[in-house]
Amino acid sequence: MNPRTLVFPFIFCFLTLWTLFPGSARGDDVLSQIALANGYYAKSQYQEAANIYQGLIDRGKKNGYLFYNLGNTYLRLGKTGPSILNYIRAKRFLPRDESLDTNLSYAILKTQDQLEPPSTSGLSSLFFWVNNFTKTEQLVFFEIINLFFWVVLGIWIVRRTGFWNLTRKTMMAFLFISVLSVGVKIVLESESTTGVILAKTIEVKSASGAENVTLFELHEGSVVSIIDHKNDWYQIELNDGKRGWAQKEFIGI
Amino acid sequence: MKISPSIFIIRFFLASFALLLTTGLALPALAGEIGLTARVDKNEISLEEHIQLSLTVTGVMNAPEPQLPPLPDFRIRSSSTSSSTQIVNGQMKVSVTYIYQLIPLKTGSFIIEPAILKLAGVTYQTKPVAITVSYPDPNSPTTKSPAYVETFISNANPYVNEQVIYTFRLYRRVEAKNLDLKMAYEDSKFRKQSMGDAKIYSRTINGVQYKVHELSAALYPIHAGKVEIPPAILKLDLIDRSRNSRGRNPFSSFFDDSFFGSRATLVHKTLRSQPIPVRVRPLPKEGRPRNFANIVGDLTISANIGKKELEVGDTTTLTVTVKGPGSVKDLSLSLPEIAEQFKIYPDQPESQLSVRENTLNGEKVFKFALVPLKEGYKTIPPIAFSYFDPAAKKYLTLETIPIALTILPAHDKENLNIAESFQSKVPGSKNSVQILGEDILPIHTKLSDFENNLLSESNYFLFAGGMVVPPVLFFLFTGYVRYNQRLRYDTAFVRNRKAFKLANQKLKLLSASAESNPREFVKQLSAIFREYIGNKLNLQGKAITSLEVERKLMDRHYPQEQAAITRTLLEKYDSLQYAPPNDSKNNDNLMDESLNLLNQLEKQA
Structure with missing residues (x-):
């Protein structure tokens, strides 16, 4: 089959997908x-x-x-x-x-403990721009760069000049950075879960279980990092490194 | 008689060999016994000089380096080797000399123990060498050395914590490089304060001009008693420029120019100053004030106030400055009891040092922001501190003069804002906005922003599409480009692609023409079919035989049965051209048969 006959259906499908916006949630x-x-x-x-x-x-x-x-x-x-x-x-x-x-x-x-959200990790310090963009924004950026990259690559196939070669390499670098950014964002979001204390006061225990030793107390609005969970308990960590276990029902994530 | 060239060459080589043999027999024999000797260029040196130790091995060629004895009192700076060969009356004398430069580390009499050389199981050794190292003569350094050093202090009997200026000077008549100075002092007995970089100036001593490098530091004795400042040690390389002797050469004056160069050698020197004894006096106990804080020097104090008339709650700055040669860095000041009348905000004191007339002067500035609490006429009482004056040999107390202030009632009777910084009250600066309350920023009301984002995270299908579609389109585009390029440049490909279409068109024309002559019909049908085969296989189809077609088709992986049918049909064309059928029905059958086979071949292709 002539490849030309395949191009147009694909373009049609592609454009159709993009014209399907906005989604069903609109109302x-x-x-x-x-x-x-x-x-x-x-x-x-x-x-x-x-x-x-x-x-x-x-x-x-x-x-x-x-x-x-x-x-x-x-x-x-x-x-x-x-x-x-x-x-x-x-x-x-x-x-x-x-x-x-x-x-x-x-x-x-306004909170009693005045605990700030968890500080940035080493990875997000290295990819400092990642925290300033949502995952969706970074995905859109990647899609645009992806489109431009393949378009430029197509032009370079038929016009192998120095300019298009340079453009191709530049777009490749951008594509690499955008893929890396999306990856880092996904990793950061999956690694760090921030929780907020919703009860007036909670006791943070040394292990999961109400019978364990109370290490410290937290008050409503304290922001903590969730690092593990077991049954009805979250293991939490404060910015200063303090750790303990708190009941899930008192923590919103 | 004529000699042939080959015989001449043989004779030449024989003669050369004979000459070599006879001269070889006459080679001088190695003369003398194997020996090892040690020699120094001088036995008595000062700490500033060095010795050249030469170990000479005689009577043997390629001798290993002798083993030096331990030399704990010297530092070996460099070594070199020289060898000599002499032939006297057929006797050859060879020797190798190893030269070492030894720099003394301390004074005294030393013995350089024998060096050892082990050769063929025999041990050779040198005789011990005696060396005496003394301090350099401090009385006449200028007449001997191209460079010398001296150190001195401003006061050999200072009080504890009194400033002593310790000065080092290098005098040199020649150029010097790689200067490395160690002005040692015991940090348990002195506190040191640098006085900046070295000064370089010229000075004429006994008619000889010297370059002088001077470096000073302020030392503050920590304890009373006898202390010794150890010698300062300067390591340097002096540049000795002795010109080549061209005295009798008429062109010497012409060549005696720096352009043509002169022989410059680096002479390494270690210069030491004399140790300096210091007797540190304790601070007297008599008359020592209660608030004395170990401040010694010749100091002054001054105080000034930013504004003398101000309102309650307003701010003014009291600045107290203590300066002079002495240890002001350690000084701390506190205001007298005025806390009931003023809120006091002390600023971080600032201290700085400056060198004036080879003395280190200190200045420490204390700033206090004062906020009056009550209206009326107020006085800031004298601010005092005590110190010991070494010149007067007694304790003194310095005081600022009392400062009178007029405090007016507050203009609007507002509560005192005690958190306000005095820096914001600098004249000419703008007043900051007073914060009366805090609140959160309002809610977002632009409804269009509440619609789902153009691409929400849940549109994974679209993201996947956006990721995959561009490369797929690219590969299609690449295929299309390549297809077009083949059409343009690949004849076989073009023939193959167009074969069926062309054959079909021609067959339709043949059917439409209703050729009445059966022979001609078969001939044209055969030509069309052969052309199709030729196009498909990129052959000259009209000229190939049916057997060749069968073989080619099988080569191109067509089924054997199809190849055989094709051959049969082609043979049928050939036979019918000579014995054509009589009716048109046969033509139709033949056409159908051809079309059928053509379709099958095309499908197979």
């Missing part, structure tokens, strides 16, 4: 719910607003601004734990949002 109903919740918030009816925001999230709606608004609402309700938890969730989607950073810092200052 006026969701937006009207958010508008309603925003209105409640403006009228200081924070509990009603929180119920709507939380309901949307429970139904699978994941959006950075939704988490941010819910964080604000919980903070207005005096619930620093859920507030900080939702700010941290929002940060996954809005890594460069200054309002979010400001409110998160403010919320942490």
Whole structure:
């Protein structure tokens, strides 16, 4: 079969895939719910607003601004734990949002322990830009670079000039960096799980089990790293290296 | 008589061999016994000089290096080898001399023990050599040496913690390189403070001009008693430029120019100064103030205030400066009891050192931010500290003059902001915004931002598509490019690709023409079919025989049965051209048979 006959179906399929956006989650109903919740918030009816925001999230709606608004609402309700938890969730989607950073810092200052989110690891220090972009942004960047790379490679096949050779190599370097960035982001997200204490006070034990020695206490809103889990217990670590076990039901992740 | 060239060459070689033999027999024999001797260029030296030790092995060629005795009192700086061969009256004398440069490490009388050479089971050894090392003559260094050093201190009887300037000087008449100075001192007995880099200047002594390198440091004795500052040791290479002797040469004046070079040699020297005894006096106990903090020197104190009239809650800066030669670095000051009237914020003191007239002067600046708490006329009482003045040989107390301040009532009676930095009150600087409260930033209300992102993480299918589709398209594109290139340059490929289409067209034309002449019909049909075969196999189809076609088809992996059918059909064409069928029905059958086979072959292709 003539290869020319194969090209057009592929282009058609490709374009069709891209024109399928946006996804099924789009809906006026969701937006009207958010508008309603925003209105409640403006009228200081924070509990009603929180119920709507939380309901949307429970139904699978994941959006950075939704988490941010819910964080604000919980903070207005005096619930620093859920507030900080939702700010941290929002940060996954809005890594460069200054309002979010400001409110998160403010919320942490309101806690008794004032524990900051876990500091960056060696890998994220090396790939310093990774923390400033979401995984989706990095995937999109990779897709664009991937497309450009193959286009340039195609042009280079028919026009083997110095310029296109240089462009090809440059795109290859970008492609390599973007693949590496996505990989590092996936590794970092899978390795580090941040948890927030939701109860007023919890006892952190030396091992998983209520009968063990209480090492220290944590209070609502403390941010910890989850490093292991066993049955109903999480092993947690603080920024200063302290470790212990806490019950899962008191920690939001 | 004429001699042939070959005989001439043979005779020449024979004569040369005979000459070599006779001269070889006359080679001088090695004369004398094997011996090992040691020699030094001088037996008495100063610490600043070095000895050249020569070990000579005679009577043997390629002798190994003799084994030196242990030399703990000397440092071996370099070594070299020289050899000589002399033939006198047919007797050959050979010798190898190993030369070592020995630098003394201390004064005294020393014996250089015998060096040993072991050769063919026999041990040869030198005689011991006596060496005396003394301190260099301090009285007349200038007349002998091209370079010498001296050290001195500003005060040989200092008090504890009194500044003593320790100065080192190098005087040199020649150029010097690779200077390495060690100004040793015992850090348990002195505290040292550097006074900067070395000064270089010229000085004429007894009519001889010297370059002088001077380096100073301030020493502060820690304990009372007798102390000795050890000799400063300077290692350096002096450059000895002795020009080639061309005195009687008429062109000597012309060649006696630096352009033509002169012979320069490096002479390594280790120069030592004399040790300096110091007698450190204890600080007197009589009259020692209670607040004395071991500050010794000749010091002054001054104080000034930023503004003398200010409101309650306003800030002013009190600056107290203590300076002079002495150990001000250790000084600490505290304000007298004014805490009830002022909030006091002491700043980190700043100290700096400066060299003036070969004395190290210190300056320490204390700053206090004062915030008045009450209105009225206030006085900052004198700030005092005690120190010991070595010149006056007594303890002295310095005080600042009292400073009067007018404190006005606060303008708006606001609460005192005690966290305010005094630096922000520098005249001309802007006031910072007063923070009255804190709150979070508002919620996000732009509804379009709440829609799912264009590419949410759940669209894995799309991400996978975006990842895979570009390379797939690329490979298709590459295939297309290659296909086009083959069409352009590969004739066999083009013939193969177009064979069936061309044959079909021609067969249709033949059917449509309704050729009445059966012979002609078969001939054209045969030609079309052979052309198809030729195109498929890239052969000249019209000229090949049916057997060749069968073989070629089998070579191209066509089934044997198909190849045989093709051969049979071609033979049928050939036979029918000579015995054509009489009716058109036979033509149709033949056409169908041809088309059928053509389709089969094409499918197989």
